[in-house]
Amino acid sequence: VDLDRFKRINDTLGHTVGDNLIRSVAARLSHCVHRRGDRIDEFELARLSGDEFLIFLRHRQARREARVLAREIATELAAPFSSDGQELVLTASVGAAVYPDHGRDGESLLKAADVAVSMAKAEGRRTFRLYSRKMNARAMQRLSLENEIRLALENDHFQLYYQPKYRASDLKIIGAEALIRWFHPTRGEISPANFISVAEEGGQISDLTRWVVHQACRQVSQWQRSGLPVVPIAINLSPEDFLRDDPVAMVRSALSDARISADYLSLEITESALMRDTDRVKNLLDQLKQIGCALSIDDFGTGYSSLAYLRKFPLDMLKIDRSFVSDIATNEDAAAICSAIIAMGRALGLTVVAEGVETDQQLTRLQADGCDQFQGFMLSGAVPAELFMAQLMSQSPEGDAEAPVAPNVITLNPR
Numbered sequence: 001v002d003l004d005r006f007k008r009i010n011d012t013l014g015h016t017v018g019d020n021l022i023r024s025v026a027a028r029l030s031h032c033v034h035r036r037g038d039r040i041d042e043f044e045l046a047r048l049s050g051d052e053f054l055i056f057l058r059h060r061q062a063r064r065e066a067r068v069l070a071r072e073i074a075t076e077l078a079a080p081f082s083s084d085g086q087e088l089v090l091t092a093s094v095g096a097a098v099y100p101d102h103g104r105d106g107e108s109l110l111k112a113a114d115v116a117v118s119m120a121k122a123e124g125r126r127t128f129r130l131y132s133r134k135m136n137a138r139a140m141q142r143l144s145l146e147n148e149i150r151l152a153l154e155n156d157h158f159q160l161y162y163q164p165k166y167r168a169s170d171l172k173i174i175g176a177e178a179l180i181r182w183f184h185p186t187r188g189e190i191s192p193a194n195f196i197s198v199a200e201e202g203g204q205i206s207d208l209t210r211w212v213v214h215q216a217c218r219q220v221s222q223w224q225r226s227g228l229p230v231v232p233i234a235i236n237l238s239p240e241d242f243l244r245d246d247p248v249a250m251v252r253s254a255l256s257d258a259r260i261s262a263d264y265l266s267l268e269i270t271e272s273a274l275m276r277d278t279d280r281v282k283n284l285l286d287q288l289k290q291i292g293c294a295l296s297i298d299d300f301g302t303g304y305s306s307l308a309y310l311r312k313f314p315l316d317m318l319k320i321d322r323s324f325v326s327d328i329a330t331n332e333d334a335a336a337i338c339s340a341i342i343a344m345g346r347a348l349g350l351t352v353v354a355e356g357v358e359t360d361q362q363l364t365r366l367q368a369d370g371c372d373q374f375q376g377f378m379l380s381g382a383v384p385a386e387l388f389m390a391q392l393m394s395q396s397p398e399g400d401a402e403a404p405v406a407p408n409v410i411t412l413n414p415r
């Protein structure tokens with residue numbers, strides 16, 4: 001049994017709070033195990049290390065019993081813990097291994113249970129997994145992915161692509177979002193959806209973010225020096241960047257190395273980043289804002305979407321998650337949510353951006369609702385820097401209402 005993201009509690013609330021919580025968790029686990037005790041021939045509860053607990057049980061139907069126990073543990077932990085008048089919610093990832101199928105001695109059983117726990121974590125935490133041999137292969141893959149991320153950074157195998165952002169009223173490109181691409185020499189293209197979470201967990205995310213921020217700033221500077229038009233570039237920050245690192249120093253150094261103005265940099269942050277350790281995050285965002293970067297909240301509507309933090313944090317933009325946009329033309333509920341987010345965002349003085357616009361119908365609805373900007377495959381996915389620049393230059397110069405960007409002339413092929 002491994003508590004989810006417990007390190008963060010220690011990091012943010014201090015070790016005393018952490019220690020007390022571990023004690024309370026132990027008491028609840030003990031309660032769970034004892035309650036099942038009459039059905040289990042023999043059991044043992046131990047603390048393995050930090051936030052890891054081990055439950056040993058002897059039972060004829062061990063698999064089923066482990067599953068039942070895991071469910072009870074989840075229920076037991078679901079009630080908030082209170083610490084210094086604060087309510088804290090903890091969840092756990094649970095993995096099990098069964099003798100003799102998964103190991104014939106303590107050590108191999110423990111190792112297998114460990115692999116099952118890491119699979120439970122990889123699948124979103126707060127869940128239970130029974131060991132299977134296939135897991136071993138996947139766990140090894142994850143581990144090797146972490147190492148390969150390091151190598152790829154050293155060997156320059158990452159690239160930054162740019163997805164244009166359009167003004168909804170006239171379809172002019174007014175910015176771009178930088179999206180990382182990994183072209184692996186043997187595995188081919190690996191999607192960020194697959195490796196960002198590995199990097200977050202494995203601790204390589206700060207190096208990745210640093211690379212992205214520097215690369216984007218260098219690109220802007222290069223465009224500027226070549227006398228090309230420049231628009232603001234948005235960068236995705238991971239929640240981990242706020243908790244482990246100093247994103248302010250990172251952004252400052254990238255801007256000053258490239259000698260560009262902060263006006264060209266905007267930062268996208270997900271709701272989950274805002275939710276954790278809000279005072280620290282607010283302080284960092286205030287500083288980023290002070291430097292001159294624009295701030296947007298990404299994937300809005302998918303997390304807790306607390307309306308309070310739309311006021312609390314110094315945000316400029318709100319990006320409606322593409323899951324709402326994709327259903328906007330076919331599902332009245334999704335359409336109503338989009339309209340409401342747009343109205344609310346605008347009323348709060350935020351620029352509202354829709355992501356994942358793929359069809360004319362979607363765009364028409366968004367325009368009617370007063371959405372300010374959009375991105376999406378309808379006009380362009382993320383493309384290499386040169387192609388993005390070609391798209392930017394092919395549109396009419398500022399103030400010229402003729403020659404709007406025609407969707408069908410934009411080709412994704414650089415030549």
Ligand code: C2E
Nearest residue numbers: 179180192193196212236237238356357358376377378382
């Ligand atoms: P995101 O920030 O929500 O980025 C938008 C994703 O939607 C991108 O996927 C983009 O290619 C995709 N997309 C854009 N238009 C459309 C559309 O019309 N339809 C559909 N179905 N998809 C569309 P991508 O590049 O695979 O990135 C996935 C996620 O990975 C991003 O989601 C972001 O959370 C993360 N990511 C990508 N690059 C970076 C990065 O440099 N740093 C960090 N921290 N995260 C990144």
Ligand code: CA
Nearest residue numbers: 177236268298
């Ligand atoms: Ca984004």
Ligand code: CA
Nearest residue numbers: 298299319355
């Ligand atoms: Ca997004």
